[in-house]
Amino acid sequence: MEIVRRSEVKGALIIGAVTVIIVGVALILATLSSLRRQRELVGDHLYLTAWSLHHAVAGSIRPVRGEGHGQTMLEFRPDAREYFQELEQGGVVVFVGVFDDTEPRLFHAADGVEISEPELPHHIHKGLQQDGEWSGVLPLGGLSVYVFGRSMGPTRPDRGPENMGPQDDRPSFQEPRPELYLVVGMDISGHMELYRQFRRNAVLQVIFILGTVIFIWILAIGLMKRLGSARQAASLSRFQSTLLDNLPDGLLTMNARGEILSANPSAHRILKVAPGTLVGGGLKHLPKKVSLSLAQGGAHMAEGDWQQVEYAGLRLEVLAVPLRDGQGGVDSRLILIRDRTEIRELEENLGEAEKLAAMGAMAAGVAHEIRNPLSALRGFAQYFSKKFAGRSPEETYARTMVQEADRLNRVVADMLFLAKPKPLAPELVDLAPLAGEVEQLLGQDIVGSGVALDTDFQAALARADRDALKQALINLVINSIHALVETESHSGQARAEAGSEPELTVSRKAAPGARIVISSRRAEQGLSGVWVAVTDNGPGMGPEAKEQAFEPFYTGRPQGTGLGLSIVYTIMRDHKGKAQIDSIPGQGTSVRLFFPESSGRSESADSPGPSATESSSEAQEEGA
Known part of the structure; x- marks a missing residue:
């Protein structure tokens, strides 16, 4: 470079x-x-x-004077x-x-100087x-x-x-006067x-x-x-x-003795440890599941295989790459850790979307064929209910036919809602009045079951479609009432749509102290939005129920349709938000809904990872 x-x-x-x-x-x-x-x-x-x-x-x-006549020497x-x-x-x-x-x-x-003829x-x-x-x-x-x-x-x-010396008294000679030149030669x-x-x-x-x-x-x-x-x-x-x-992925280097020589900030963030605590430590300083994966899967990881590890509610992939010295020996390892939670959620959401698409195609095809004869059957049932009024057991049979026809009609309506939800119109919704409307709609059922409904709004407003948010709260409150009632059999099924009256018939009241809380708070850790939660102190949910809670037609009640939470999930998906279930067996359940402030892509949840006494199940669908 x-x-x-x-x-x-x-x-x-x-x-x-x-x-x-x-x-x-x-x-x-x-x-x-x-x-x-x-x-x-x-x-x-x-x-x-x-x-x-x-x-x-x-x-x-x-x-x-020379010897010759007139010659000067x-x-x-x-x-x-x-x-x-x-x-x-x-x-x-x-x-x-x-x-x-x-x-x-x-x-x-x-x-010593010879000059023959100068x-x-x-x-x-x-x-x-x-x-x-x-x-x-x-x-x-x-x-x-x-x-x-x-x-x-x-x-x-x-x-x-003529320029030589002083004159003397010697007589002059009459001879020519040639020019004379004095020449001196010096050795240089x-x-x-x-x-x-x-x-x-x-x-x-x-x-x-x-x-x-x-x-x-x-x-x-x-x-x-x-x-x-x-x-x-x-x-x-x-x-x-x-x-x-x-680098968004975690990176560690570890020598042959298992000592961590270096770690980037993403490694500390993904492994949820304090910055600077990994360097100088060993496998024992890593989270237990990650260290076990490195220790037990080392032979495979040396070949470049990614190991799947679930830790703190995250789905991690771990890869160890051998670093060879000049002689070809392995003196250290480069360990890559990447968080695949969102990708796995997207894959699961894609599967859910495929299921919903298949169900929607089926529902759209059969809804018309079911509703027409169903309307005729309900009409005859009402006729017989009036005709046999005061006669038993004919009147009871006729009313049961009307109730079952209504329940079947609601199932068809729910299927159509999942297949083709109505367009949303997000706005700032005042949560307190909306919770009052939900309490008014379900007032008879709340009083009849002996459940207390409270509110705790730390965030007064949430950006959402008012009718869709109301529908989601109604479904969640009805599910909480069912969970709190001390019976396993119900003579009816609750279902409420925006603008319609819900029905719920409970054979027994809830235990003393049963309580449902509708709450809200501002998101933290870089998220921009509001969390709205419906929490009860019921029996909670098991791991299997949490994993499948948002799947269509999954229910733990004999008379349930398994579409209530699926509708909630669809509403949150269309809001580009998040639906999350936090449940501790024996201590209750909290279903939290995250509504982002904008319609853009939502960020990851800010909830803490599960501990020995807490686990969570999340479902999220992000808009394309």
């Missing part, structure tokens, strides 16, 4: 490369400039030295020879010569003629010689060069060696600095890559931590 973008590293590489190039170019240019300046300094030094030597030599030359003064010897011994002077336009007039070479090269002679001065480097006898030449002026017949091998050494040191310095810069750049790139890798690792670690912390 790419966390740090490569463009950052690429940009750093480009910046570093450009920096190295700029530093390198700057160093090269600075070195070239320094070498050029050094060469200029060497040239200036040589020029000054040669110029000084030239003036010293020029002052040491004197003219002498030149020679060095006696006191200059010692000076020349010192210069020669110091390796400074290679040669000294005076040249005219045709030939050398005076020439002296240092010991003459001025043409380009030097031309330069002296044009500029009166020339300087430069010439190879001579394997040496690098700096040559400096300058005009001495024309030769005077009586004195030689030492200077050139020093310059080459300086140049070599400068080049080595540039190479060293460039190498150091490149090395530092490489180290910086390596450091940046390490920092980038560290940032990437930190980002990946944060991403993984965030991912695991927000």
